Amino acid sequence: DGVELYTADGSDYQLITQSPISAGQTALYVPSDIVLNSVLIQQELGSGLQQAEEVLCQIESTAQRLPLFRLMAKVLVEYEKGQDSMFYPWLNSLPRQFYNGVAMTGEYSESILQ
16 A cells, blocks of 8 residues: 556656655565575575586686576576466566566667667
8 A cells, every 4th residue: 555556657657655755664565485596596596506606607717706697597497487487577567578688589680680
């Protein structure tokens, strides 16, 4: 109660309060068991993740990026579970199309290559 999803243009969304709140007042609570944490992901995915990390570090010096790699691996694992994932509502809400060079959808990358 007191928080709503708002959009001005139908494509960019944000949370806004329905009434003024004081500094330090909780507007949204996220239970700690659904917060993605690279240390917990490392423990959860275990040796399979460790093997991938070792190969990744052999390719280039990426030890400082391993926490991001773990988060990416977790998102892929949860995405593969589909509706069986407790993260499904969040994953299903993410955009399906991107307009940048890092994550290009097929349609966008094809138009660039032409």
